[in-house]
Amino acid sequence: MGRDTPSKVEQFRELLKKVGSGTHTSEALTRAEAAAAMRMMLKQEATPAQIGAFLIAHRIRRPAPEELAGMLDACSKLGPHIAPIASTPVTVFGVPYDGRARTAPVMAVTALLLAAAGVPVLLHGGDRMPTKYGLPQVGIWQGLGVAFATLSLAQVRKVLVETGVGFTYLPVQFPQAAQLVPYRDEIGKRPPLATLELVWSPYDGATRAIVGFVHPPTEGLLRTTLALRGAPALTTVKGLEGSCDLARSRPGIVGVVRADGSCDRLTLHPHDHGLGGSDAPLEAPEIYCAQLRAVLEGKASALTTAAIWNGGFYLWHCGVCTDLETGFAKAEAMLKDGVAAGKCEQVAFACRDAIAS
Structure with a gap:
């Protein structure tokens, strides 16, 4: 007698057939189906062959907003949760997990400047990751003496409360998602999970989502995905290597989507x-970490100018300063006066104290 209830492998096979049946016959999953597929991948209920096939088929067909929304639903259910720390929104930056390979990041400095100005910041990511294997955020913080990778989830929240800076480290706080990382290398391409990570957030309170992107279609996809999940407010940044770091060599393109769905497009010219x-x-x-420490010490360099350009913009964008010029002046002063360096020392001490206690 056959079974009345199909196994998880059989259930996943039916979802895989929908997305992987070819250019003319493949179909988008419903939000509920996408959530089920993501849940089975995170829980390793699908076989490795099925997971790899799903990820490459989904990349070829390109995910729909409803599918990404469903996958985020599953991540929200199975992933880590940081309880709200205050009524004030926490700024969550979405930066590609596979890091930077060509240009020097200043996101850590931006986070320190914002936190020192009273804007709490939460970052997330993992170790060096396919396909780029670039420098990850956690490695940058380690180079600054900040041990985010060793914290429990409760300790992450404690440090966030005390310092205004937090970091969710995938292998520790979300190991189910970390188990999917090797598939990126095996399929040789970024799967839709790389897009998903830009708008995923472990924080349960009010957030200000800021995400980097490279290709214009990704921006629209992210906007619609978050709107489906009831969180339409979003800032998108066409940054260096898909990050939230504004370039100095070209105009910065920023999209600001408000809670009512309206959108402003900003074009920022650094030379102006x-x-x-x-x-x-x-x-x-x-060498890079030594350069970054020199930035925090207020020493002049091209990287310091990049930190002022980015820090000033985000101080203005997050409401600390009333205009861009004031933001740039404040960022420069905070670096020269050692405010950012002091915040870095505070975060490093808070991590050590959280671990010791």
Whole structure:
């Protein structure tokens, strides 16, 4: 006698057949089906062959907003949750998990400047990751003496409360998602999970979502996906290597989507503010981290100018400063006066204290 209830493998096979049946006959999953597929992948209820096939088929067909919304539903259900720390929104930056390979990041400095100005920031990511295997955010913080990778989820929240900076480290706080990382190398392409990560957030309170993107269709996809999940407010940044770091070598393109769905498009010209120039190349990790520490010490360099350009914009965008010029002046002063360096020391101490306690 056959079974009345299909196994998880059989259930996943039916979902795989929908997305992987070819250019003319493949179909988008419903939101509920996408959530079920993501849940079975996270829980390893699908076989490795099925997971790999799903990820590459989904990349070829390109995910629909409803599918990404469903996959986010599953991540929200199975992933980590950080309880609200205050009524004030936490700014959550969505940066590609596979890191940076060509240009030097200044996101850590931006986070420190914002936190020192009273804007709490939450970041998330993992280790070096396919397909780029670029420098990950956690490695940058480690180079600054901040041990985010060793914190439990409760300790992440404690540090976020005390310092205004938090980091959710995938292998520790969301190991189910970390188990899917090797598939990226095996299929040789970024799967839709790489898009999903840009708008995923472990924070349960009010957030200000800021995400980087490279290709214009991705921006629209992210906007619609978050709107489906009841969180239409979003800032999109066409940044360096898909990050939220504005380039100095070209105009910055920023989209600001408000809660009512209306959108402003900002084009920011660094040369108009005396901050244009070549983007600092990414050196070997030990050299780069020394350069980043020099930025925090207020020493002049191309990377310091990039930090002022980015820090000033985000100080204005997050409501700390009334205009861009004030934002740039404040970012420069905070670096020269050691405010950002002091915040970095506070975060490093809070991590050590959380671990010790």
